[in-house]
Structure formats: structure tokens, C-alpha cells
Amino acid sequence: MNLILTPDTVQLEKLKLWLELEYQNSEEGFYCNWPLINDSYLKARLILVEVDSEVIAFATWTNYRQ
Numbered sequence: 320m321n322l323i324l325t326p327d328t329v330q331l332e333k334l335k336l337w338l339e340l341e342y343q344n345s346e347e348g349f350y351c352n353w354p355l356i357n358d359s360y361l362k363a364r365l366i367l368v369e370v371d372s373e374v375i376a377f378a379t380w381t382n383y384r385q
Contacts, residue, residue: 323367330367331360333374355379 323330335353342350349356359365359379368376 321369323369325363326360326365326367330369330374331357331365334367334377337374 326334334356338348338350338353338356341348356365356377356379359381364380364382366378367374
């Protein structure tokens with residue numbers, strides 16, 4: 320298992336493919352949030368987990384000022 324703190328574009332595309340397939344198969348999932356996920360990637364606020372070179376989990380976040 321690998322924790323990817325700074326994913327590259329290839330890993331981002333793997334994540335997108337996974338989410339697209341999930342949505343196509345179940346009409347559920349996080350693909351509807353792709354614009355937010357991609358924005359998180361562009362702001363270096365995306366972390367991935369890979370097993371055997373496959374993305375199996377991700378996390379994004381937003382910094383809110385109080």
C-alpha cells in the first residue's frame with residue numbers, strides 16, 4: 320500500500336477512471352464531484368492510496384478561514 324501525497328497526472332487519471340466506472344455501474348459515487356476533486360488536485364489538496372498501482376482511496380480538503 321502506498322500513500323501518495325503529491326499525485327501526478329497519471330494517478331489523477333486513474334482516480335477519474337475509477338470514479339467514472341463506479342458511476343456507470345451504479346449511478347452512485349463521487350464522480351459528480353469531479354470538478355471539486357480536480358480543483359483539489361490543482362491546489363495540492365488531494366491524497367491518494369494505491370495498492371498494486373491501483374487507486375483504492377482518496378481524500379481532499381478545503382481550508383476555511385475562521
